[in-house]
Amino acid sequence: MESASEENQERFRISIRMRPLNTREKILGAKQAVFVNEDHNKIYVHSSNDSASSGNLNEFTFDHVYGELSSQRQVYVDNVKPLVEDFCNGYNAAIFCYGQAGTGKTHNLQGVTDSPSLQGIIQRSVNDIFTKVCEYPKILIKVSFFMICSEQWYDLLQDHGESHWLKNGDYREAFFAGKYTATCASEVMEYHQKGINEACVWSTNMGEMTTKNTHIFQITLDVIDKDGDNTIITNSTISFVDLPDSARINRAGIGGQRLKEMTRIECARRGLPLLLKSLSKKSQEGDDNEKKVHIPYRNFKLTFYMKQALGNNCKTLILGTIGPADLNAEETLQTLKLLDKAKLIINYPRLVINAKSSVLTRLRAVAYCFANDEFPEKFFPDCIESDDFPTDPCIFLPKLAECLDTKNGDEICTIKDTDIGIICKISYTNMKQVITDILTHIQPFKFDKLCQLVDNCEEEVQKPNYLELLRLHYKHWKSDCPSEIHLKLKDIKTSLTFNPS
Numbered sequence: 001m002e003s004a005s006e007e008n009q010e011r012f013r014i015s016i017r018m019r020p021l022n023t024r025e026k027i028l029g030a031k032q033a034v035f036v037n038e039d040h041n042k043i044y045v046h047s048s049n050d051s052a053s054s055g056n057l058n059e060f061t062f063d064h065v066y067g068e069l070s071s072q073r074q075v076y077v078d079n080v081k082p083l084v085e086d087f088c089n090g091y092n093a094a095i096f097c098y099g100q101a102g103t104g105k106t107h108n109l110q111g112v113t114d115s116p117s118l119q120g121i122i123q124r125s126v127n128d129i130f131t132k133v134c135e136y137p138k139i140l141i142k143v144s145f146f147m148i149c150s151e152q153w154y155d156l157l158q159d160h161g162e163s164h165w166l167k168n169g170d171y172r173e174a175f176f177a178g179k180y181t182a183t184c185a186s187e188v189m190e191y192h193q194k195g196i197n198e199a200c201v202w203s204t205n206m207g208e209m210t211t212k213n214t215h216i217f218q219i220t221l222d223v224i225d226k227d228g229d230n231t232i233i234t235n236s237t238i239s240f241v242d243l244p245d246s247a248r249i250n251r252a253g254i255g256g257q258r259l260k261e262m263t264r265i266e267c268a269r270r271g272l273p274l275l276l277k278s279l280s281k282k283s284q285e286g287d288d289n290e291k292k293v294h295i296p297y298r299n300f301k302l303t304f305y306m307k308q309a310l311g312n313n314c315k316t317l318i319l320g321t322i323g324p325a326d327l328n329a330e331e332t333l334q335t336l337k338l339l340d341k342a343k344l345i346i347n348y349p350r351l352v353i354n355a356k357s358s359v360l361t362r363l364r365a366v367a368y369c370f371a372n373d374e375f376p377e378k379f380f381p382d383c384i385e386s387d388d389f390p391t392d393p394c395i396f397l398p399k400l401a402e403c404l405d406t407k408n409g410d411e412i413c414t415i416k417d418t419d420i421g422i423i424c425k426i427s428y429t430n431m432k433q434v435i436t437d438i439l440t441h442i443q444p445f446k447f448d449k450l451c452q453l454v455d456n457c458e459e460e461v462q463k464p465n466y467l468e469l470l471r472l473h474y475k476h477w478k479s480d481c482p483s484e485i486h487l488k489l490k491d492i493k494t495s496l497t498f499n500p501s
């Protein structure tokens with residue numbers, strides 16, 4: 001079981017979008033049974049057992065709800081853009097589009113690529129990702145695109161001639177690494193289009209069943225420590241999942257192999273609802289009781305593969321898509337009831353910084369000591385208040401290193417990350433290494449950033465006097481701190497659990 005501090009807890013975000021009545025529904029004389037109040041994020045549904053005039057409505061409230069006139073842009077900006085920003089900052093993110101066939105999953109995720117106003121979530125996300133990451137000195141982006149079909153994995157980007165079916169286990173590797181490298185937004189979208197085309201070919205061969213399969217398009221981002229030893233500082237994944245809901249398949253007129261296939265598909269599609277129900281139960285009952293609630297990740301490929309996004313280390317949005325017609329009101333109600341439960345599910349998103357990223361780890365160690373007033377008392381007990389206090393880092397830092405030389409081995413504190421365990425133990429010995437690094441490798445301008453970090457601490461943190469002096473001394477220094485370091489420094493306080501020993 002993963003441990004996580006309370007401050008990392010984050011609820012699932014659930015938004016709902018209703019499409020307009022379609023031509024078929026109009027021809028069939030369907031009436032509107034679902035009503036949306038965007039201002040209050042409420043949805044009202046008349047189930048088939050209710051009469052619209054009875055006033056006996058099922059009412060739901062979600063994070064955002066959108067009616068038939070809502071725009072692609074609005075849905076993206078309110079729901080997905082913040083997740084894209086988090087992804088670029090090193091967090092995992094997942095967007096599930098969940099709904100019955102024909103309710104708008106493809107419309108929301110893919111949209112119409114060549115019409116700017118109708119572009120979908122994926123295109124908009126990719127554009128924003130590349131706008132953001134061009135600020136980073138060095139990155140690596142990879143994509144993968146899978147389909148889960150009858151509990152089998154199908155790689156939609158595999159070149160012709162090779163097997164598209166993945167062996168058990170291959171997909172797990174793909175999740176962590178991504179599969180195909182891309183260097184610009186258009187290249188990512190080419191991969192996406194290639195996968196869509198492949199799914200279409202597959203669907204032509206297999207009949208209509210492909211719309212009942214789950215599609216997972218993923219982008220992974222490695223931010224690389226260019227100034228240091230080229231280690232990966234953060235590795236994050238954003239997943240876009242097209243997920244048909246679990247409404248029953250109409251078996252009329254089918255039999256034999258095809259019926260078996262349909263039954264397998266239907267069974268697999270129950271995986272997510274089952275999992276969401278257990279996760280919301282666990283969230284409701286609290287941590288004390290969590291052992292009692294079985295979380296059936298392993299029962300289905302999707303839930304096992306997307307485990308991180310479902311109650312673990314990820315920021316997760318479910319965009320539920322529904323239709324307005326009374327013909328499907330019962331299914332709509334089922335979808336909304338399930339998502340209403342899923343509102344309770346808690347994730348534990350964390351910024352996972354590679355422990356081997358020497359520059360960052362050491363900066364973090366120094367920042368921690370700065371922020372907690374450790375430096376003055378521990379290292380300059382005699383001169384912190386006196387006029388002897390060195391204000392020039394060229395004097396101050398070697399003096400500090402010298403001072404650290406006299407202390408041997410004792411641990412000052414341990415820095416822990418809730419996800420990857422102990423990041424580093426700060427001892428007098430490795431603190432000396434930090435200082436030596438700052439002097440030789442990290443460059444003094446980063447002190448500026450550390451000062452900013454301390455500036456951003458809560459008010460009650462007493463700031464050491466020498467920081468004031470440092471600030472005054474260096475305020476004219478140009479700040480050309482690499483953006484990924486700058487970015488991470490912002491998150492240091494919130495992403496780590498510090499356990500002073």
Ligand SMILES: Nc1ncnc2c1ncn2[C@@H]1O[C@H](COP(=O)(O)OP(=O)(O)OP(=O)(O)O)[C@@H](O)[C@H]1O
Pocket residue numbers: 017018019020022068099100101102103104105106107108211212244321
């Ligand atoms: N919000 C919307 N506004 C206008 N039209 C929409 C909206 N949502 C969906 N549509 C239209 O409804 C039709 C069905 O949508 P779409 O193909 O996206 O559904 P789907 O859930 O992906 O279906 P399937 O599961 O069968 O693939 C499309 O013609 C689409 O353009």
